Amino acid sequence: MMTGPALMEEMGLYLAAMSVGDPSGLRFAPNFRLTENGRALGMGEGLWGCKPRFSGIQSFADALTGQIVCVGVAYVADQPRPFAQRLRIVEGELAEAEAIISTDSKGHFADVEQLLKPDILYQAMVPSHRRVDRDGLREVADRYWEGLEQSDGLIPRFNYRCDKYDNGAKTTNTLRTLLSADGKVHSCASALNDTRAARPKARERRFPVLDVELGVAASFVVVDFHPIPAHPRPDVGAMYMLGLFKVVDGEIRIIDEIREFLPLGTSAGWGEPPSLSGNVAHG
Template identity: 25%
Template sequence: MWQHKVQTAIGILLVSGFALLLGSSGASAATEKCDRNCMTEMLTAYLDALVAHDPSKLPLADDVRVTEDSKALKIGEGLWQTVTGKGTFRHDYLDVRKQIAAAHVQLLEGANPALYSIVLHLRDRKIAGIESLVQRITPGSRFQPTELGKPIRGLDDPIPAGKRQSRATMIRTALTYTEGLRVGNFTDGGTPFAPETYRVENGVITAGEGCGRADCGLYTQNIMVHPGIIASVAAVDEENGVVLLWMNFGHTGSSYGEGNALVTFEAFKVWGGEIHAISAFFRGLPISTARFWPSSDPVPR
């Protein structure tokens, strides 16, 4: 009888110890997530390594995947071989929930700017995926960045009390911009711009205050129809109220070069049910260009 009691007690202790071990492992795994500071540091470390042409000290996952302009590369290829320095501009988009650290960054290739969209996919505090888009600016480029020596106005403004949206509604609000492009009219697309909304594309104000053109109104500008536009959610910075979308604008004749479409990582400051600021880095790529990375969140069709 006493042997049975001892065996039972030992069994209980073993089960309890195993449960504690599992709980401890779960807690340890939870601590492997990056917070905002960790994500900022990860982006800085990545950009420093990029400029130094030396990925050896980065915390890379064994199965790290790399794309540049939607083409598969090995770490150290592509812009890693040509970049010569950092410019003056960087804006981060930190998605703690999905462990995605993204940024728009101005880099240099000699004297010429390279507008760099970078999306780091993190897992267990390591870089498991590196997704980028590069737009090279030359003296002959149509868009010469004039707004990248300072922060993009409004993107980092604190969200007013009571105006913060849920992640899902932030995404829905941002996607009304895609719908406006699809139908060729932001009024018909139901895109809710705030009165102060303006848009910066490749470092140039193209709509709203500071645009400097005859047709600067977001609701009055003549925009072409983009019936084949595709959108994917790259990151949602819930704390700062910013949604970063990847978009392929689809077929629009020869508007973006014969056989090309505009491909962009475009950021939308969203709160109170309205879009308050827009910043995009884009370039022309073959119309068939896909993202080849999953959307962080479902995109309603």
């Protein structure tokens, strides 16, 4: 089993290799799989063919699952884009690589430049008496996805200081959303309540990183948002995202989401683990 710091190093090596388009120094498992925005790719395709540079990278590792995720900014053709990456390491070899590279960098629900200054709150250790265990972390994150699917902001447990950020943009408790398609100022709970008309379906939920000491749960999901005939919106489709949840006292303290919209019904291509024990083996 690789330690958290060793997994962090693997992510650094992977991003460095991608930035020069040369994977020769990496160790790949025979059945290595690579996806980007839900599409299966071969080495040299997608980001690997763009030689992106990375900034604002913040990584989180889980020694029990052998997985590590990072969020930050990828510069593609010198244009900053919200970015998330997951790696799975098996016996010292890269077995899986899953990337989200967003085309939404600036707007009411995106502000990529804010991702260049990652919130240090995620790196703060949670005092032992205020932590939850791995099952608790997974439950807190899963309750958020369930609240989104049920359009019920009472299902998750939100700390009263909680705010949510989408592709770097603060989307709760901010007047900037008055100029958005919603035309409202949302709390974390009311943002979930307001999705009911779009009949969201939160599927393919996975929890590759559960860090008890940091109180961080990293979770991938695909959420279908259906069209609303009376109120056309730009966010119709499958929202494929990595959610980062900081959990203190069993409550969500802050949420960051890196997401890209795909056609309605699109799969991320990694399935959905059958149980928490299955999470150790995969996703």
